[in-house]
Amino acid sequence: MKLVLATSNKGKVREIKALCEDFEVIPYSEIIDEFEIVEDGDDFKSNALIKARAVFKALNDDDVVVFADDSGISVDVLDGEPGIYSARYAGANATDKDNLYKLISDIKAKNVNSSPAHYTAAIAIVTKEAEYTVHGWMYGEAITKALGDGGFGYDPMFIPLGYDKTLAELDDEVKKRISHRAKALSLAKIILQSL
Numbered sequence: 431m432k433l434v435l436a437t438s439n440k441g442k443v444r445e446i447k448a449l450c451e452d453f454e455v456i457p458y459s460e461i462i463d464e465f466e467i468v469e470d471g472d473d474f475k476s477n478a479l480i481k482a483r484a485v486f487k488a489l490n491d492d493d494v495v496v497f498a499d500d501s502g503i504s505v506d507v508l509d510g511e512p513g514i515y516s517a518r519y520a521g522a523n524a525t526d527k528d529n530l531y532k533l534i535s536d537i538k539a540k541n542v543n544s545s546p547a548h549y550t551a552a553i554a555i556v557t558k559e560a561e562y563t564v565h566g567w568m569y570g571e572a573i574t575k576a577l578g579d580g581g582f583g584y585d586p587m588f589i590p591l592g593y594d595k596t597l598a599e600l601d602d603e604v605k606k607r608i609s610h611r612a613k614a615l616s617l618a619k620i621i622l623q624s625l
Contacts, residue, residue: 433622434458436467436485436498441526441582442611446499449606449615453622458485458496474500474514474552475563482556492558495625497618500552501611503584505572507545508536516584526583530576534587538574547572547588549610553618562621566613581605 433450435443438459447455458464467484471477482498489496502516512519512533520528537545548569555562569591576586578598585597590608597605606612 432456432494434461434485434489434494434496436481436496438464442499445609445611446497446615448602449612450619450622452619455497458489462488469500469514471500471514474502474550475554475565477514478552478554478563479556479561482554482561486556494557495622496556498554498556499611499614500554501550503533503547503549503572503588505533505537505545505547507540507542511536530584530587533572533584534574534576537572542574544571544573546570549584549588551610551614553614555618555621557625562618564614564617564621566610566615566617568608568610568613 433453433455435446435455435457437443438457443457465488467481469477469480471480477500478498481500482496485498486494486496500514502513504510504513516529518524520532548567551566553564571589573587573589577596578586580600580602581598588597589595590597593600
């Protein structure tokens, strides 16, 4: 089965390919030109569906299965920010590092060194017959320093519950088992296998 990803984020593509080895996984940008998708939903599920629907429509091919992920980190001391704005927290053209250091700075501004936080991953699957969504969560602590050089995004500042290292310091095999995306993907696989 050809699974077309509604993303060109290299970190997400790599992670999804590793977790979906049973499927042919292709970023949509390898099939058609990249285009801007306005993610104006008010939660992760809505934004994942917006992306999947837009790519499905643009591909104009009833035989593909489009798979979109919307994910982010929510920090308790910041009342759930950045949430759905995680990818553009430091501005429209911000890099992963810009976002990471803005979040660290914003937590420090609350006069704390860490805060409970969680990641959310919503996955949308769109086919010609139906649409499906699943979620996965990972809980832990957001800290005010960046440690480790693995992973991407906010991984260097997030320590999962039950661990004493950041996601960027943990082995990929551990991350595959505990991540929000891995949890959502395990549910998505059940749907994909039934298609």
